[in-house]
Amino acid sequence: MVSPVASTSRTRINREPQRAVYDRETAYQILDEGFICHVGFSVDGQPYVIPTSYGRAGGNLYLHGSVASRMLRTIKEGVPVCVTVTLLDGLVLARSVFNHSMNYRSVVLLGIATAVENSAEKLEALRALSEHIVPGRWAEARQPNERELKATLVMRVPIMEFSAKVRTGPPIDDEEDYSFPTWAGVIPLEMVAQTPVPDPKLDESAAVPSYVRKYSRRKG
């Protein structure tokens, strides 16, 4: 299968082009570590940016929510959307204020979202979404019933037109600033799972499953 070209004039990165990556594998790694995206769409010329969870299965990104959601109802009309995923890795402290930066990985995906209508595909997309966010959870939870499936809208965004941007490593200062007497380096940041908090309505003897105890977004 011929892989579609990821970069177009709309997704080409002009600023800091050395940070641009267009390969699908890097984009997938970023999409798979994250699970919150920011969806952009316009209503009457006003852009809106709404945070929501997502899942990836193959070359598709899935969004879901209530059939009453304004965001989902809007993008269901076939308007152009932008889905952005950002992972923050660190604060980069340079000697000069000007060269301060951040280490991050991000994907910007442009496209049109399509509602998943077929119920088997819808259930499969919801499973993919659930497993993307908390692997192992789907099989242990009470499965969706017909009423719940009807109340849920699942949207598919093909991962076709995208770009990714990555910055890593230490600060880059101007040559003459390296002697400036201040600390310089990186404060790494990580989204870390803390001790699970059982539902107060849960039987106290209930064991915490390993997919909860060992929850982490780090892959491999």
Next chain:
Amino acid sequence: MVSPVASTSRTRINREPQRAVYDRETAYQILDEGFICHVGFSVDGQPYVIPTSYGRAGGNLYLHGSVASRMLRTIKEGVPVCVTVTLLDGLVLARSVFNHSMNYRSVVLLGIATAVENSAEKLEALRALSEHIVPGRWAEARQPNERELKATLVMRVPIMEFSAKVRTGPPIDDEEDYSFPTWAGVIPLEMVAQTPVPDPKLDESAAVPSYVRKYSRRKG
């Protein structure tokens, strides 16, 4: 001073209205804990969502970047923008797949961005931005010079038309699901600073300042 009304028909929250908060103080707390926003703007009908850092000073939110940045050049034209800040607090595991959720706090701000042209105000905005992200750093870094100030665009977005949404607490299951035999509760998530990594070009004897060692987004 009369505080402007924050909520309009464009920012009123229809879904899960019990999660909606419109007071300025809550929005400021969210904006002050975060420092990455997602900025939405449209070009030729295509929305773009770009992650960037921000700072808050009083009733204004400040963005900055290179004068060559497409995002900044676009929003400088006075087009409507949306700035969204999302803090993720936890994964909410309910008994049913359907009632899974997330704990989060988010602010959605609509408005028009204006370039800060006055150099004293520009420097002050950059200081606010820097202190918002790493309090204590500004005074210890090499200050911006004329060339750097000219190469930097600072945009001001007044915090006028906004809404905030907050979910906290345990899962809410349907009554009949509470007996379903699975673990339920919250996996708290937190953005945590890890051990600072000094620039390899830094003198090894350089002490790590306390604002780096004790870096945390938690307030108070």
